[in-house]
Amino acid sequence: MPAVQTAAPLSRDLTINGIGLSVVGIVGLVASIVVLGGSTTRVVIPWIIVVVVLSLAQVVVGGGWLRNTIDTAPDAPRDLVIESSSEQLRRAGLPTIVALALLLLALLAVAPFAPIVAGLAMGAGATDLRSRSWITGDEESRGVTILRATTPLPFATSRAQMWVRASTDQSA
Secondary structure, rough: OOOOOOOHHHHHHHHHHHHHHHHHHHOOOOOOOHOOOOOOOHHHHEEEEEEHHHHHHHHHHHHHHHHHHOOOOEEEOOOEEEOHHHHHHHHHHHHHHHHHHHHHHHHOOHHHHHHHHHHHHHHHHHHHHHHHHHHHHHHHHHHHEEEEEEEOOOOOOOOOOOHHHHHHOOOO
C-alpha cells in the first residue's frame, strides 16, 4: 500500500515560522544587551547587519524559486491529506525551538556571538512573514490555497512539492 501523502497550507507554515523566529530574534537582541552589560552598539549593529543581509539574500535567492514554483503548482490530488493545525504547529515550530536552543547556547558559551544568532533568527523570521504576505495575496486573488508536502524532517520542506486547491474545496 503506498504511503499517504500529506500537505499543509504554506501560509500557515510561514506564519508559524515567521512569528516564532522573529520572537527569538527580538528576545535574543534584548538578552544579548543584558548579558553583554548594556553595550548596545556592540549588540545592535551586528544584529542589524545580519538581519538585513540575510533578509536580502533570502528574498533574492529564495523568493524567485518560491514564486516560480507557486505559479506552476499543479492542482492538489483529491486524496491528499491535509495536516491538522496541531500537527502543523508541532512540525513547523521545531525550527523556532532549535533557534532558541542555539541562542541560549551562544548566550551561555560565547556571548559576543549571541547577537549574530539572534539576527539570523530575526532575518529568517522576517523573510517568512514577508513571503506569507505575498502568498496570502496571491491565494486571495486566485481563489486558491497553496499547499506544501509535509515531511517528518522539518528542515527538508523548502523545496517540497506544492499544489493548489480551490479555496471553496472543503477537503482543504
